[in-house]
Amino acid sequence: MVNSETGIIGLIGHPVAHSKSPQMHNASLRNLGLNDIYLAFDVKPENLKDAIQGMRALYFKGCNVTIPHKVNVIPFLDEISEEAARIGAVNTIVNKDGKLIGYNTDGEGYLRSLKEETGFQLHGKRIMILGAGGASRAISYTLSHQPIEGIVLVNRDLNKANALLNELKQTDFHKAITYHELPYEMEQVDLIINTTSIGMYPNIKETLIKKEWIQPHHLVSDIVYNPLETKLLQDAKAQGAKIHSGLGMFIYQGVIAFEKWTGITPDTNIMRRVVLDSIV
Numbered sequence: 322m323v324n325s326e327t328g329i330i331g332l333i334g335h336p337v338a339h340s341k342s343p344q345m346h347n348a349s350l351r352n353l354g355l356n357d358i359y360l361a362f363d364v365k366p367e368n369l370k371d372a373i374q375g376m377r378a379l380y381f382k383g384c385n386v387t388i389p390h391k392v393n394v395i396p397f398l399d400e401i402s403e404e405a406a407r408i409g410a411v412n413t414i415v416n417k418d419g420k421l422i423g424y425n426t427d428g429e430g431y432l433r434s435l436k437e438e439t440g441f442q443l444h445g446k447r448i449m450i451l452g453a454g455g456a457s458r459a460i461s462y463t464l465s466h467q468p469i470e471g472i473v474l475v476n477r478d479l480n481k482a483n484a485l486l487n488e489l490k491q492t493d494f495h496k497a498i499t500y501h502e503l504p505y506e507m508e509q510v511d512l513i514i515n516t517t518s519i520g521m522y523p524n525i526k527e528t529l530i531k532k533e534w535i536q537p538h539h540l541v542s543d544i545v546y547n548p549l550e551t552k553l554l555q556d557a558k559a560q561g562a563k564i565h566s567g568l569g570m571f572i573y574q575g576v577i578a579f580e581k582w583t584g585i586t587p588d589t590n591i592m593r594r595v596v597l598d599s600i601v
């Protein structure tokens with residue numbers, strides 16, 4: 322029941338109409354019997370500062386931040402976590418006694434999804450990451466703090482890949498390459514992660530990796546979740562490799578945000594079902 326004590330949690334982005342976060346979080350809040358509500362707010366870039374001030378004045382419990390505000394919101398917050406500072410973007414805000422604290426749960430969400438859904442052991446592994454944009458920053462930062470052997474960062478713009486690589490926790494193995502060198506590096510890696518939007522609906526036939534380059538020893542992971550099985554993942558499956566779909570990263574970034582707002586771990590099965598129902 323919504324009453325005068327209902328806590329408000331929000332999503333700010335532009336646009337927000339297609340976000341699955343309201344369904345996912347409201348289902349979890351209801352399931353746990355919490356008197357909070359999650360609402361989406363379409364905030365134009367020129368209104369971002371006022372929106373954050375409004376959150377303070379209205380005592381929001383917190384919010385999620387999505388495109389295009391993840392970077393620009395930082396100056397309006399009171400504090401940001403070390404992880405969010407290193408990634409350079411915030412996707413979750415918590416109102417702690419009037420102080421707005423920014424976090425980034427994307428990298429940790431990816432990691433938890435990978436562990437829970439595939440059981441992949443990162444120790445000593447070589448990881449190929451396609452792309453050097455925002456999603457890649459979050460995932461590569463988080464994975465570089467795991468006991469991996471190293472990361473091969475693949476990007477069209479090599480300068481951008483090298484700049485990101487330099488910001489990671491260093492190992493002797495890390496390297497940045499372009500797509501020309503990718504086929505020669507495939508043999509050497511265990512996990513391949515697509516962090517670009519290639520393969521996303523409506524361009525569902527696109528992939529950055531030729532099918533025949535994929536080998537049965539690979540785990541192939543895609544952060545795209547519409548479609549649930551991208552061309553890359555279909556090819557990987559056909560080659561006998563294991564696959565990991567992007568839906569899990571979306572769910573678990575939400576799980577970690579939910580934990581930060583409420584102190585409670587929500588039921589991932591409920592979250593997954595609600596999101597799947599709204600996709601298909």
Ligand code: ATR
Pocket residue numbers: 451452453454455456457476477478481516517518519529
């Ligand atoms: P996001 O925040 O979703 O990661 P982004 O910051 O715009 O989005 O980053 C997009 C990434 O996808 C970039 O690494 C981009 O490569 P460049 O840095 O070389 O531009 C990559 N990307 C986009 N379109 C691509 C394509 N057609 N082929 C290969 N990489 C592509």
